[in-house]
Protein backbone atom coordinates (compact mmCIF):
# COMPACT_ATOMS: atom_id res chain seq x y z
CA UNK A 1 0.00 0.00 0.00
CA UNK A 2 1.13 3.54 -0.45
CA UNK A 3 0.50 7.12 0.52
CA UNK A 4 -1.31 9.08 -2.19
CA UNK A 5 -1.29 12.80 -2.81
CA UNK A 6 -4.25 14.65 -1.27
CA UNK A 7 -5.94 17.34 -3.37
CA UNK A 8 -5.63 20.55 -1.38
CA UNK A 9 -7.20 24.00 -1.69
CA UNK A 10 -9.03 23.09 -4.88
CA UNK A 11 -12.77 23.44 -4.37
CA UNK A 12 -13.51 22.91 -8.08
CA UNK A 13 -11.79 19.52 -8.13
CA UNK A 14 -13.68 18.49 -4.98
CA UNK A 15 -17.08 19.68 -6.24
CA UNK A 16 -17.71 16.77 -8.62
CA UNK A 17 -20.06 14.07 -7.24
CA UNK A 18 -18.72 10.52 -6.92
CA UNK A 19 -20.18 7.27 -8.22
CA UNK A 20 -21.25 4.34 -6.06
CA UNK A 21 -18.79 1.49 -5.86
CA UNK A 22 -20.16 -1.42 -7.91
CA UNK A 23 -17.17 -3.76 -8.12
CA UNK A 24 -15.62 -5.07 -4.91
CA UNK A 25 -12.26 -6.26 -6.18
CA UNK A 26 -8.53 -5.96 -5.55
CA UNK A 27 -8.50 -2.45 -7.04
CA UNK A 28 -10.98 -1.29 -4.40
CA UNK A 29 -9.01 -2.98 -1.61
CA UNK A 30 -5.82 -1.29 -2.87
CA UNK A 31 -7.57 2.09 -2.94
CA UNK A 32 -8.87 1.64 0.61
CA UNK A 33 -5.44 0.48 1.80
CA UNK A 34 -3.87 3.56 0.25
CA UNK A 35 -6.52 5.80 1.84
CA UNK A 36 -5.71 4.24 5.23
CA UNK A 37 -1.96 4.79 4.75
CA UNK A 38 -2.54 8.35 3.57
CA UNK A 39 -4.87 9.10 6.47
CA UNK A 40 -2.37 7.73 8.98
CA UNK A 41 0.44 9.78 7.43
CA UNK A 42 -1.60 12.96 7.90
CA UNK A 43 -3.13 12.24 11.30
CA UNK A 44 -6.70 12.96 10.20
CA UNK A 45 -10.18 11.75 11.26
CA UNK A 46 -11.24 10.61 7.81
CA UNK A 47 -10.26 10.60 4.15
CA UNK A 48 -12.58 10.13 1.17
CA UNK A 49 -11.54 8.72 -2.23
CA UNK A 50 -12.40 11.95 -4.12
CA UNK A 51 -9.77 13.71 -1.97
CA UNK A 52 -7.12 11.64 -3.75
CA UNK A 53 -8.77 12.16 -7.13
CA UNK A 54 -10.81 8.94 -7.26
CA UNK A 55 -14.51 9.76 -7.64
CA UNK A 56 -15.94 6.72 -5.88
CA UNK A 57 -18.08 6.61 -2.77
CA UNK A 58 -15.64 5.07 -0.33
CA UNK A 59 -13.57 6.39 2.54
CA UNK A 60 -11.53 5.41 5.57
CA UNK A 61 -12.26 6.72 9.05
CA UNK A 62 -9.79 6.73 11.95
CA UNK A 63 -12.09 5.95 14.86
CA UNK A 64 -10.62 6.81 18.28
CA UNK A 65 -10.94 4.35 21.18
CA UNK A 66 -12.10 7.07 23.61
CA UNK A 67 -15.81 6.88 22.83
CA UNK A 68 -16.75 9.13 25.77
CA UNK A 69 -14.89 12.03 24.20
CA UNK A 70 -15.48 11.36 20.52
CA UNK A 71 -18.63 9.28 20.26
CA UNK A 72 -18.73 5.91 18.59
CA UNK A 73 -19.58 3.91 15.49
CA UNK A 74 -21.52 0.83 16.59
CA UNK A 75 -22.41 -2.23 14.56
CA UNK A 76 -24.86 -4.00 16.82
CA UNK A 77 -23.01 -4.34 20.14
CA UNK A 78 -19.58 -3.97 18.53
CA UNK A 79 -17.75 -0.62 18.61
CA UNK A 80 -15.59 0.06 15.55
CA UNK A 81 -12.13 1.39 16.47
CA UNK A 82 -9.06 2.21 14.39
CA UNK A 83 -8.84 2.52 10.61
CA UNK A 84 -12.20 1.45 9.22
CA UNK A 85 -12.96 1.32 5.47
CA UNK A 86 -16.51 2.37 4.57
CA UNK A 87 -18.00 1.82 1.10
CA UNK A 88 -21.19 3.45 -0.28
CA UNK A 89 -22.33 4.98 3.03
CA UNK A 90 -25.85 6.40 3.05
CA UNK A 91 -27.52 8.15 5.99
CA UNK A 92 -30.85 6.39 6.49
CA UNK A 93 -31.83 8.06 9.77
CA UNK A 94 -30.70 10.97 11.92
CA UNK A 95 -31.75 12.23 15.31
CA UNK A 96 -33.27 15.66 15.74
CA UNK A 97 -30.39 17.19 17.65
CA UNK A 98 -27.65 19.04 15.84
CA UNK A 99 -24.51 20.63 17.25
CA UNK A 100 -22.05 23.19 15.97
CA UNK A 101 -18.34 22.49 16.14
CA UNK A 102 -15.25 23.64 14.30
CA UNK A 103 -14.41 21.18 11.57
CA UNK A 104 -11.24 20.72 9.58
CA UNK A 105 -10.47 18.86 6.36
CA UNK A 106 -7.22 17.37 5.07
CA UNK A 107 -7.99 19.07 1.75
CA UNK A 108 -7.92 22.49 3.42
CA UNK A 109 -4.95 22.41 5.79
CA UNK A 110 -5.08 24.87 8.65
CA UNK A 111 -8.75 25.83 8.10
CA UNK A 112 -11.35 25.34 10.84
CA UNK A 113 -14.98 26.09 10.00
CA UNK A 114 -18.00 25.99 12.37
CA UNK A 115 -20.50 23.48 11.00
CA UNK A 116 -23.87 22.28 12.32
CA UNK A 117 -24.23 18.50 12.11
CA UNK A 118 -26.52 15.79 13.46
CA UNK A 119 -25.13 14.20 16.61
CA UNK A 120 -26.60 10.77 15.84
CA UNK A 121 -26.93 9.10 12.44
CA UNK A 122 -27.67 5.62 11.19
CA UNK A 123 -25.63 4.69 8.13
CA UNK A 124 -26.04 1.83 5.70
CA UNK A 125 -22.83 0.87 3.91
CA UNK A 126 -20.87 -1.97 2.38
CA UNK A 127 -17.79 -3.72 3.67
CA UNK A 128 -14.82 -4.09 1.32
CA UNK A 129 -16.22 -7.41 0.03
CA UNK A 130 -19.62 -5.86 -0.64
CA UNK A 131 -21.39 -7.21 2.44
CA UNK A 132 -24.00 -4.67 3.58
CA UNK A 133 -23.95 -3.52 7.19
CA UNK A 134 -25.46 -0.81 9.33
CA UNK A 135 -23.66 1.58 11.65
CA UNK A 136 -25.09 3.75 14.41
CA UNK A 137 -22.75 6.72 14.83
CA UNK A 138 -22.72 9.41 17.50
CA UNK A 139 -20.85 12.57 18.43
CA UNK A 140 -17.73 13.54 16.48
CA UNK A 141 -17.82 10.14 14.77
CA UNK A 142 -21.30 10.97 13.41
CA UNK A 143 -19.85 14.31 12.30
CA UNK A 144 -17.06 12.49 10.45
CA UNK A 145 -19.55 10.30 8.56
CA UNK A 146 -21.52 13.37 7.47
CA UNK A 147 -18.28 15.11 6.43
CA UNK A 148 -17.10 12.18 4.26
CA UNK A 149 -20.53 11.68 2.67
CA UNK A 150 -20.49 15.38 1.78
CA UNK A 151 -17.25 14.76 -0.15
CA UNK A 152 -19.07 12.11 -2.24
CA UNK A 153 -21.72 14.70 -3.05
CA UNK A 154 -19.12 17.27 -4.07
CA UNK A 155 -19.55 19.38 -0.92
CA UNK A 156 -16.73 20.73 1.21
CA UNK A 157 -16.68 22.41 4.62
CA UNK A 158 -17.14 25.76 2.86
CA UNK A 159 -20.51 24.63 1.47
CA UNK A 160 -21.64 23.70 5.00
CA UNK A 161 -20.42 26.71 6.94
CA UNK A 162 -23.04 27.85 9.45
CA UNK A 163 -23.97 31.34 8.17
CA UNK A 164 -24.63 32.62 11.71
CA UNK A 165 -20.97 32.07 12.50
CA UNK A 166 -19.58 33.47 9.29
CA UNK A 167 -17.06 36.17 10.08
CA UNK A 168 -18.25 39.51 8.73
CA UNK A 169 -16.15 41.39 6.29
CA UNK A 170 -15.43 44.96 7.24
CA UNK A 171 -18.32 47.23 6.20
CA UNK A 172 -20.60 44.27 5.52
CA UNK A 173 -23.36 45.03 8.01
Ligand SMILES: [Zn+2]
Pocket residue numbers: 104105106107147151
Ligand atom coordinates in the same frame (compact mmCIF):
# COMPACT_ATOMS: atom_id res chain seq x y z
ZN1 LIG B 1 -12.68 16.56 4.21
